[in-house]
Amino acid sequence: MIPASFEYVRATSLSEVIGLLQKDPDNTKLVAGGHTLIPTLKLRLASPALLIDIGGIGELKGIEIGDRIRIGALTKHAELLASKELHDMLPIFHQAADIIADPQVRNRGTIGGSLANADPAADWPAVIIALKAELEIAGPSGSRRIGATDFFVDIFTTALEIDEVLVAIHIPRPDAGTQFRYRKIRHPASGYAVVGVAVGASMKDGVVSNVTIGITGAAGHAFAADAATDYLIGKSLGRETIERAARLASEQAPCLSDHYASAEYRQHLIRTEVARALASLVGAT
Ligand SMILES: Cc1cc2nc3c(=O)[nH]c(=O)nc-3n(C[C@H](O)[C@H](O)[C@H](O)COP(=O)(O)OP(=O)(O)OC[C@H]3O[C@@H](n4cnc5c(N)ncnc54)[C@H](O)[C@@H]3O)c2cc1C
Numbered sequence: 591m592i593p594a595s596f597e598y599v600r601a602t603s604l605s606e607v608i609g610l611l612q613k614d615p616d617n618t619k620l621v622a623g624g625h626t627l628i629p630t631l632k633l634r635l636a637s638p639a640l641l642i643d644i645g646g647i648g649e650l651k652g653i654e655i656g657d658r659i660r661i662g663a664l665t666k667h668a669e670l671l672a673s674k675e676l677h678d679m680l681p682i683f684h685q686a687a688d689i690i691a692d693p694q695v696r697n698r699g700t701i702g703g704s705l706a707n708a709d710p711a712a713d714w715p716a717v718i719i720a721l722k723a724e725l726e727i728a729g730p731s732g733s734r735r736i737g738a739t740d741f742f743v744d745i746f747t748t749a750l751e752i753d754e755v756l757v758a759i760h761i762p763r764p765d766a767g768t769q770f771r772y773r774k775i776r777h778p779a780s781g782y783a784v785v786g787v788a789v790g791a792s793m794k795d796g797v798v799s800n801v802t803i804g805i806t807g808a809a810g811h812a813f814a815a816d817a818a819t820d821y822l823i824g825k826s827l828g829r830e831t832i833e834r835a836a837r838l839a840s841e842q843a844p845c846l847s848d849h850y851a852s853a854e855y856r857q858h859l860i861r862t863e864v865a866r867a868l869a870s871l872v873g874a875t
Contacts, residue, residue, distance in 0.1 A: 593631035600643040604650065604728055607755055610642055612730055615752040620644050622664055622703035625695055650702065650757060655679060659761040663702025668693070670701060680721065680761065682770035682788060686713045689774060691781045702756045705741070708748045708811060710846065711782035715742055715812030717772060719804030720788035723761045729754035738804075742811035765800065768792045771867040774807070775859050777850060783807030784851050785859035787839075789867045791822075798822045803864060808845045808856045815839035818864065827872045836865035 601607045611618055619638040621627050622645060630636045644650060650664040655675050670676065671687035690696055690713050704714045705725065718725075718738040725741050727734050730753055741749050750756060764770075774786035785808050791801040801822050803815040818839040825831045840860040845853035 591632045593628075594634060594637040596631075596638055597640045598643065599640065600646055602646060604647055604755060604757065607642055607644055607647065608728060608730055608753070610640065611753045611755070614639065618642060620706075620755065622700040622706075623666065623698040625699045626703065626707050626709070644755070650755075658763060661701060661759045661761070663705075663756045663758055664700050665702070667691075667696040667699050667701065667704075671696060680764065680770065682717055682720070682772050682790070685770070685772040686717050686786075686788070689713070689772075689776065689781070695781075701759065705759070706748060706750060706756050708742055708744075708746050709782070710745050710810055710812070711777070711780075711784070711786075711807045712812075713772070713774065713783055713786050713806060716783075716786045716788040716804035716806035718759055718761070719812055719814050720770075720790045720802045721761045721764075722802060723759050725759055726757040727754050728757050733757070735760070739814050742813070745810045747811070764790065765792055768800070769871050771870055773863045773867050775863065785856055785863055787860065787863040787867050789864075789871070791868075791871055793827075793871070796826050797824050798827065799824075803839060803867075805839065805843075805860060805864075808860055809843040810846065813843050815842055815864065817842055822868075827868055832865050832868045835868060836861045839864045 617639040620642050651662040653673050654660040667687045667690050670683045677684045701714050704712045723738045724735045736749050769791055771789045774783040777784050783806050786806040788804040792799050801819045803819055805815055806812040818835040821838055822835050840857045845856040847853040
């Protein structure tokens with residue numbers, strides 16, 4: 591379990607990283623928290639010639655809360671868990687970070703590393719989809735932004751090009767009174783999501799005025815449960831409405847099957863977790 595040899599550079603700026611990446615992007619890897627990449631190197635599933643450590647780059651750090659919310663890609667799960675300001679505005683960060691892995695992983699793993707890695711069972715993809723976030727990406731031709739739903743393309747595949755860096759996550763400020771829920775069925779060994787459901791919703795005069803649902807763990811990549819959310823707008827959250835929305839969410843994407851959970855079981859878990867999250871918005875759990 592010893593990696594193939596590689597050159598190591600600890601970069602000090604984003605422009606340095608982009609310059610280094612351009613030289614030989616196919617044989618270069620970025621390392622943030624290293625909690626996925628280092629085991630991958632040790633198993634020789636990847637053998638880059640150059641490893642660029644981005645951990646010291648200030649432009650990729652920090653949580654800023656203003657008209658919009660900006661979370662640097664290097665922000666660790668533990669920082670997202672600890673931020674009181676973020677908790678007051680978007681409690682879903684606390685809800686999700688609290689059930690990611692264990693303290694050791696939370697103290698090293700970064701939100702940017704998790705999103706760039708696009709493990710279909712990672713928690714943050716569902717959360718940023720439910721928050722209608724945009725991802726800021728930097729590359730040789732400058733900076734661009736992409737919506738969260740378009741960022742996730744397939745299992746371990748995103749819209750990032752090999753010479754690009756994920757810089758930050760931008761989130762619109764939620765309307766006053768928006769409620770958030772994150773629920774997951776954890777894999778008992780790793781803590782990863784067998785199914786994870788993130789919901790953001792506002793109610794006006796007893797009916798749903800705005801709602802987003804992000805789902806992870808179930809399919810090849812996280813997705814927005816659009817059919818369910820379109821159906822929910824303008825409805826009160828009674829039992830039948832909740833059940834119909836949960837069913838629509840479970841039917842939106844083909845589910846994965848593996849030795850731990852069949853596709854049918856994952857589909858069932860989407861139904862139960864979406865239903866529980868929606869019911870809890872009206873105190874019906
Ligand atoms: C035992 C264990 C349990 C875990 N449980 C969970 C869990 O319950 N839920 C969960 O969501 N996650 C879980 N994880 C994953 C963990 O939380 C990290 O998010 C994950 O390892 C990736 O983050 P990292 O910072 O360590 O990235 P790294 O390992 O450093 O990098 C991962 C990949 O992303 C690329 N990358 C990193 N940063 C950037 C960037 N800014 N721009 C472009 N590319 C980049 C790297 O090149 C690499 O390919 C677990 C991990 C372990 C080891």
